[in-house]
Amino acid sequence: MTTDPHPLTVVGIGADGWDGLTGPARAALTAAEAVLGSDRQLAMLPATVAARRVPWPSPLLPALPGLLADHRGRTLCVLASGDPMWHGIGATLVRHAGADAVRVLPHPSSASLAAARLGWPLADTDVLSLVTAPVEELHPLVHPGRRILVLGRDGTTAAQVAALLTARGYGDSPLTVLSQLGGPAEHALTGAAGTWSHLDTDPLTVIAVECRGAGRPVPCVPGLPDEAYDTDGQLTKREVRAVTLAVLGPQPGELLWDVGAGSGSIGIEWMRTHRACRAVAVESSAERAARIRANAAALGTPALRVVHGRAPDALADLSAPDAVFIGGGLTRDGVLDTCLAALRAGGRLVANAVTVESEAVLAAWYARLGGELTRVAVSRGAPVGGFTGWRTMMPVTIWSVTKP
Known part of the structure; x- marks a missing residue:
């Protein structure tokens, strides 16, 4: 509990407005000298709340520090x-002011209200906010039989969700669009994704999805099928990709540099392991950089940052990575040196080589720094006349090392 005589109190409010607030929430608002919130939220307060009402500016985040400074010393509530x-x-205010300086009085979330209306166990339901994210982030959650609650950005979100599901082969998925949850204007629209006709709904919506259809599931683990990628051939093949990601060992919140990214598969599958994982794909070809962006959107990682440029120069202004994968450019002067220098202490570097020249580079670094050398040789069954034989792909040498 804060000891600040003028605490910052954040009050959660729903579509039911003042009537839905708890006693402590009403007391905090009544005692406040100033209340910050959106125009819609401020309009829900009765005249008995005598505080000065301050609408949020737009954009909000750059103005927030100054706004709080202007009200320092006053009893302040935020809706x-x-x-x-x-x-x-x-969460933004806690990051800015610290947990000890902020008191939070929550209201039931829209996801909780939606689960209550639908009778869905919230612990068994995937929840995704598209308020600030593109609809492509829905892709990793679409699997047969799964239930998803999607927080809408505006009235067009439901139509975007329906279009994505239909394109994935899940047009039979039932949709329920719940609007103004908890308020007097609460209502619902239902239909199937493939026949969804409501191009614009109430902006305050939660879209409930029950995934049904014949679309091909995309696995959750690294090593997606090669055909999941649009590629010109510069692609770490499925089996090698699975081994490479296992050695890289992604952890939630970590940042990966994917240097010489080709089709973007390593960075994409790194990010698919956890929503908090981040990656930067560095690619010298403009055509391939555009292809990486398209692959990232199609596979549910639109936040993958793509840097069009040639390493090591293109690495200069990037944030320090927790892990680095080098899939191309090993023989270029300065690439490995720069990557190792930038890597955080305890970080992992993994480099793959398929040519004699790039293998020689890895052997030299292995002699200097140690680590592990692994050679992966993969053979796939292929037709040989009326029979089946083995078609062997080029062997790949993998060097991995952890920075002290």
Whole structure:
């Protein structure tokens, strides 16, 4: 509990407005000298709340420090939709001011209300906010039989979700669009993704999805099928990719550099292991860089950052990585040196080589720094006349090392 005589209190408020607030929430607002919130939220307060009402500026985040400084020394309340710590302003204020300086009085989240209306166990339901994210982030959650709650950005989100599901072969998926949850204007629209006709709905919506259809599932683990990628041939093949990701060992929140990214498969599958994983794909070819962006969107990692440039120069202004994968450019002067120098202590570097020249580079670094050398040789069954034989792909040498 804060000892600040003028605490910052964040009050969650729903579509039911003042009537839905708890006693402590009402008391905090009544005692406040100033209340910050959206125009819609501020309009929900009765006249008995005598505080100065301050609408959020746009854009909000750059103005937030100054706005709080202007009200320092006053008893201040901030209105937030639903649960302020769940995709809300509460988490932003805690990061800015510290947990000891912020008191949070939550309201049920829109996901909780939606699960209650539908009778869905929230612990068994995937929840995704598209308030600030592109619809492509839905891709990794689409699997047969799964239930998903999607927080809409605006009235067009439901149509975007329906279009994505249909394109993936899940047009039979039932959709329920719940609007104004908890308020007097609460209502629902239902239909199937493939025949969805509501191009614009109420902007305050949660879209409930039950995944049904004949679309080909995309596995959750690294080593996606090669055909999942649009490629010109510069692709780490499925079996080698699975081994490479296992050696890289992604952890939530870590940043990967994918240097010489080709079709982007390593960075994409790194990010697919956890929503908090981040990656930068560095690629010298403009055509391939565009292809990486398309692959990232199609496979649910639109936040993958693509840098068009040639290493090592293109690495100069990037944030320090927790892991580095080098799939191309090993023989170029300075690439390995720069990557190792930038790597955080305890970080992992993995480099793959398929030519004698690049193998020689890895052997020299292995002699200097140690680590592990692994050679992977993969053979796939292929027709030989009326029979089946083995078609062997080029062997790949993998060097991995952990920075002290």
